[in-house]
Amino acid sequence: MTNSPLKIGLIGAGGISNSHLPHLLTLGAEVFVYSEDGAPELVARYGGTAVDTLEELLELVDYVDVATPTFTHYALVKRALEAGKDVISEKPLARHDSEAAELEELAASLGRKLYPAHVVRFFPEYVRLYEAVKSGSLGELAVLRFSRSGAFPTRTPWFADRALSGGIIMDQMIHDLDIARWVAGEVTRVSAVSSQAGTAEAPVEAAHVLLTHESGAISHVAGLWGPAHLPFTTEYSVTGTLGSLEHSSAAERNYVSNLAVAVEQGGLLPDVDPAENPYFVELREYTQSFAGGAEPRVTVKDGAAAVRIANAALTSLETGQPVDLTEGK
Amino acid sequence: MSTLDRPLKIAVMSFAHTHARGYVELLTSSGSISVLTSDPGVHPEGELRGRALAESLGVDYVDTFEELLAWHPDAVIITSENANHRAHVELAAAAGAHILCEKPLATTLDDGKAMLAAAEAAGVMLMVAFPVRFASTFAHLKADYDAGALGQVLSVRGSNNGKVPSERAWFTDPALSGGGALVDHVVHIADLLEALMGSAPLSVTAVTNRTLHAERAKAETAGLVTISYANGVIAAIDCSWSRPATAATWGGVKLTVTGTGGTVDIDFFGPRARGLDTLTGRPIESTYGPNFDEALLGTFLDAVRAGVQPQPDGNVGLRTLRIVLAAQESALTGQTVSITED
Numbered sequence: 001m002t003n004s005p006l007k008i009g010l011i012g013a014g015g016i017s018n019s020h021l022p023h024l025l026t027l028g029a030e031v032f033v034y035s036e037d038g039a040p041e042l043v044a045r046y047g048g049t050a051v052d053t054l055e056e057l058l059e060l061v062d063y064v065d066v067a068t069p070t071f072t073h074y075a076l077v078k079r080a081l082e083a084g085k086d087v088i089s090e091k092p093l094a095r096h097d098s099e100a101a102e103l104e105e106l107a108a109s110l111g112r113k114l115y116p117a118h119v120v121r122f123f124p125e126y127v128r129l130y131e132a133v134k135s136g137s138l139g140e141l142a143v144l145r146f147s148r149s150g151a152f153p154t155r156t157p158w159f160a161d162r163a164l165s166g167g168i169i170m171d172q173m174i175h176d177l178d179i180a181r182w183v184a185g186e187v188t189r190v191s192a193v194s195s196q197a198g199t200a201e202a203p204v205e206a207a208h209v210l211l212t213h214e215s216g217a218i219s220h221v222a223g224l225w226g227p228a229h230l231p232f233t234t235e236y237s238v239t240g241t242l243g244s245l246e247h248s249s250a251a252e253r254n255y256v257s258n259l260a261v262a263v264e265q266g267g268l269l270p271d272v273d274p275a276e277n278p279y280f281v282e283l284r285e286y287t288q289s290f291a292g293g294a295e296p297r298v299t300v301k302d303g304a305a306a307v308r309i310a311n312a313a314l315t316s317l318e319t320g321q322p323v324d325l326t327e328g329k
Numbered sequence: 330m331s332t333l334d335r336p337l338k339i340a341v342m343s344f345a346h347t348h349a350r351g352y353v354e355l356l357t358s359s360g361s362i363s364v365l366t367s368d369p370g371v372h373p374e375g376e377l378r379g380r381a382l383a384e385s386l387g388v389d390y391v392d393t394f395e396e397l398l399a400w401h402p403d404a405v406i407i408t409s410e411n412a413n414h415r416a417h418v419e420l421a422a423a424a425g426a427h428i429l430c431e432k433p434l435a436t437t438l439d440d441g442k443a444m445l446a447a448a449e450a451a452g453v454m455l456m457v458a459f460p461v462r463f464a465s466t467f468a469h470l471k472a473d474y475d476a477g478a479l480g481q482v483l484s485v486r487g488s489n490n491g492k493v494p495s496e497r498a499w500f501t502d503p504a505l506s507g508g509g510a511l512v513d514h515v516v517h518i519a520d521l522l523e524a525l526m527g528s529a530p531l532s533v534t535a536v537t538n539r540t541l542h543a544e545r546a547k548a549e550t551a552g553l554v555t556i557s558y559a560n561g562v563i564a565a566i567d568c569s570w571s572r573p574a575t576a577a578t579w580g581g582v583k584l585t586v587t588g589t590g591g592t593v594d595i596d597f598f599g600p601r602a603r604g605l606d607t608l609t610g611r612p613i614e615s616t617y618g619p620n621f622d623e624a625l626l627g628t629f630l631d632a633v634r635a636g637v638q639p640q641p642d643g644n645v646g647l648r649t650l651r652i653v654l655a656a657q658e659s660a661l662t663g664q665t666v667s668i669t670e671d
Contacts, residue, residue, distance in 0.1 A: 142540035143551040143569045147486065147585075149592070191534045191665060193555050193563040195483040198589045206484030206587055208555045208565040210536050218536040220553045220565055222486050224587055237488075239551075239571040241541060321665050322534060 005030045006287055009061035009085075011054070011076055012068035013038035015155060016090055016117075020067055021046045023280040027287055032060050035068075058083045063290050065283075066090060067117075069156070070171065071164040074099040077114065081106050086113040086290045088283070092174050093303035095166055097311050100304040107300055115286045115296055116303025120175040121182060122278035122285070125247045129238060132245050133183045139242025141184050144219040146176035150232035152203050152225035160203055162314075168205045169194070169317075170310045173223035176236075177313075178298075178306040180211055180219040183238065186305075187211045191322035192313035202227065209313045210322075337362045337630060340402035342394060342417050343409035344368040344378050346431045347496050348458070351622050352406050353386050362630070365389045367397040373498045398424035404633045407431060410505040411512065415440035422451035429456045429629045433516045433653060434646030436507025441650045445643040454638045456629050457646035459520035461582055463624035466595045467521060470586065473593060474525055480590030482526065485564040487518035491580030493542045493550060493570040501547060509548030511535065511656050514568035517582055519556070519649040520641055525586070528560035530648065533655035534665040541571060554656045577614035597621075 006029040010021055013035035021042060024031045031048035033039045034057040039050035051057050054076075058064070064080035065088040066073055074094040080087045081103070093116040094100040107114035120126050132138050150172075153159040165171050169192060181187055194207035204226050211219040224230075237246035285296040312323040339362055341349055349368075356364045366388050372378035383390035391397050398405075398420060405421040407414060407430045414435050421428050428448060434457050435441040448455035461467065473479055491514065494500030506512060519530075533556050537549035551569035558564065572580040581598040604613035632639035648670070655666040 140540055142538060143553065143567065143571055145488070145553075145567055149587075189536070189663065191536075191555065193534070193557050195561055195563045197481040197483040197561070202589070204483060204587075204589050206563065208484070208486075208563055210534060210553050210555060210565075212536050216538045216540060218538055218551060218553050220555075220567060222484075222565060224484060224592075226587060227480075227589060227591055230591060237567075239541070239569070241543075244571065244573075320532065322663060324663075 006063060006291070007032070007061040008287070009034065009057040009064045010048070011035065011057065011064060011066050012090075013042040014067070014069070015153075017042055017067045018045075019279045020065055020283065021048055023277065023283045024065070026280060027284055029287065032057050054079070058085070061085065063087070063287065069158045069164065070166060071095050071158065074103065077103050078106060081110055081112050081114065084110070084112070088115050088117055088286050089303070090117050091178075091303065092116070092166065092170055092307050092310065093300065094307060095164070095170070097308050100307040104300045104304045113290060114300040115289070115298060116300065116306070117282060118175065118178045118298045118302065118306065119278050119282050120179055121298050122282040124276070124278075125249075125252075126179055126236075129179075129236060129245055129247070130183055133238070133240070137243055138238065138240035138245060141215065141217040141238065141240045143239050144180055144184055144217065145222070145235070145237045146180060146219065147222040147235040148172055148176055149224040149226060149230060149234075151228045151230050152198075152205065154201075154203070154228070166310060166314060167194070167207075168223045168225050169207050169209065169313045172225065173207060173209060173221050174306050174310045176221045176223075177209065177211070177309045178302060179236075180213075180221060181305060181309065182302070184213045184215060184217040184219060186214040187309050188214050188326050189322050189324055190309055190312040190316055192316040194317055198227070207313075211309070337404070337633060338400065338402045339364050339630075340397050340400065340405045340426065341366040342397065342405055342407045342421065343413070344382050345410045345413070345497060345499060346408035348431060348622065349406075349408035350382070350386065352408065352626060353388050355623055355626050357386070357388055365391060365397060365400050365402065367391050367394055369393050376497060394420055398426070402426045404429065404629070410499045411507045412436045412505045415444050418444040418455065419447045422447040422453050425451060425453060427454040427633050429458055429626075430646070431458045432520075432646070433507065433512055434643065434650050436512065438650065438654060441647045445647060448643060454632060455643040455646075456632065456639050457641050457643065458625060459517060459641045459645070460621035460625040461517050461597055462521055462524040462641065463621045463628065464597050465619070466597060467524070470593050470595060471525060474586070478590050479586060479588030479593065482562055482586060482588040484587040485522060485562060486585040487521070487564065487583065488567040489514040489517050489580070489582045490567060490569055490571045492572045492574050492576065493545075495574065501545065503548045508653075508657055509537075509546065509552070510550055510568045510570045511537065511552045511554070511660065512653050513570070515552070515554055515566055515653050515656055516649040518564070518566045518584065519652045520645060521584060522558070522562075522564060523645050523648060524641065526558065526560060526562060528558040528562065529670060530556050530652050530668050531559055532557045532665050532667050533652055533659055535656035535659040537660040541569070549660065552656070552660065556652060577612050578616055
């Protein structure tokens with residue numbers, strides 16, 4: 001922890017800000033929140049100070065955390081970089097490849113740090129996978145499967161608009177697209193299929209993405225935004241020449257109760273120890289880097305690459321054919 | 330056709346497929362079925378085949394298929410190498426016997442079509458051996474699907490992972506097997522989706538590699554396939570031979586079906602008692618659950634007795650074969666391949 005408190009500007013007061021603000025405060029940061037909507041309510045819940053304008057926010061802080069809808073990332077990150085701030089951007093780094101590339105170049109030319117919040121890299125089960133692969137204990141990777149399922153995010157309408165959010169592939173599956181690239185290396189070929197059903201009030205969407213990695217390894221990433229009752233679950237299964245590793249979040253729940261009367265826990269009782277919360281670990285790693293610490297495990301290059309893979313999958317949906325990612329390189 | 334007043338006569342053509350042993354054991358244990366087997370030819374060194382296997386199973390044996398078919402079996406079970414299915418189906422059909430053919434139906438579309446034509450011309454029934462659809466868990470899924478509990482189905486994930494076949498050399502010889510993991514394992518889940526939805530597959534994309542067992546691989550040992558169906562459902566199948574030879578069990582088949590009503594997950598071969606070996610620390614996994622081959626065979630024998638075509642029939646075999654062939658083409662060309670049914 002630095003001597004003088006970090007001054008961080010959080011932009012956005014939606015769903016993900018609830019996973020950022022308390023951890024920024026735990027880190028000892030002084031947090032100012034600007035949002036078009038909901039900033040006073042958010043700071044009333046966790047702490048921090050709401051401000052009325054973006055200009056005011058940028059005057060007050062050293063670092064900026066952009067936690068807004070996908071289609072606004074590019075302009076806000078650009079604005080913060082140009083104001084001389086190091087920036088955390090919620091994933092995806094930007095909606096379009098060109099925007100992500102421009103942000104990457106802008107950060108470099110301004111000498112600013114820009115980290116995309118691919119938080120799954122901080123979940124311990126995915127860290128275990130990365131470590132197993134990097135240690136060589138799985139040998140040469142052959143075939144990888146990833147799956148992520150949960151309820152369709154209907155709390156705000158922009159998720160359902162593929163032009164704004166990039167749909168399930170750009171919003172949800174980008175986590176596992178990033179993990180696949182993290183553990184199995186650069187991606188050379190991408191194909192995708194998707195399916196939508198349900199109603200405007202109760203939509204469901206699913207997609208399958210196939211990746212070919214430069215190494216020859218192949219990956220399947222499955223995503224589901226299902227009906228409202230569906231619990232959030234993740235799975236992976238990775239096999240190499242020397243071993244395999246798999247994980248199912250549903251199978252690894254280690255507190256199972258069947259109580260006649262459920263006791264009110266009074267507020268949000270975390271599922272994991274707060275000190276090990278992946279969002280906390282992520283924000284700690286990023287802010288330590290801002291303060292002169294080591295480069296974090298996710299860089300702006302990774303964020304831009306994940307956007308390219310996701311957009312290649314979206315192109316494949318449109319053309320009905322795989323997309324070669326090595327072209328134009 | 331009325332129930333026969335004599336024991337059924339069932340012939341088994343070839344012991345090439347390891348399932349031949351299981352079928353013979355089931356047939357002979359019934360006590361009410363006459364069984365005759367034949368496995369002619371020169372067999373690979375070290376493989377228990379031919380008369381020696383018949384003797385170890387205690388089943389009658391003849392040296393040639395001519396003798397086998399001259400016995401006038403009511404039905405023939407064909408457990409030869411995949412590439413030989415056509416020739417043997419044509420022989421059996423010409424002899425007027427109903428046919429249970431091991432999966433996959435064939436290794437080429439021409440062969441598959443010729444087999445259906447031969448069965449039709451001879452007026453015999455052709456069934457393809459897809460045992461997993463006979464699992465009670467699948468019946469449960471089908472009931473949920475038919476009752477609308479899943480709502481509108483939109484996505485399926487399936488995996489059929491096993492060890493690289495080693496008991497019979499031909500499984501990894503593309504000239505006889507028709508390929509690698511794609512031809513071996515895609516068809517089981519494709520059959521389940523056929524039985525569940527009966528929708529036409531429209532397009533297929535596949536990626537493969539030979540990273541596992543690279544030293545002996547003559548075809549892909551890992552494969553991932555996506556299929557788009559006419560009803561809007563998308564499916565993904567992992568068909569890889571990704572279980573190590575040292576694993577406690579052969580592998581398994583898993584299926585997740587998703588609809589607007591929710592999800593169903595099935596681990597078809599999942600239930601097992603688990604422990605650890607004290608000396609090595611290696612897992613002990615003792616699987617249990619019904620033998621799906623028994624239900625499959627029972628359905629075939631009932632159909633032969635009743636003279637009513639059972640499912641999965643030759644058309645299912647052909648449709649699932651088209652998916653495999655499209656997947657092989659996709660893996661080769663890097664393109665998504667459309668399926669047209671003619």
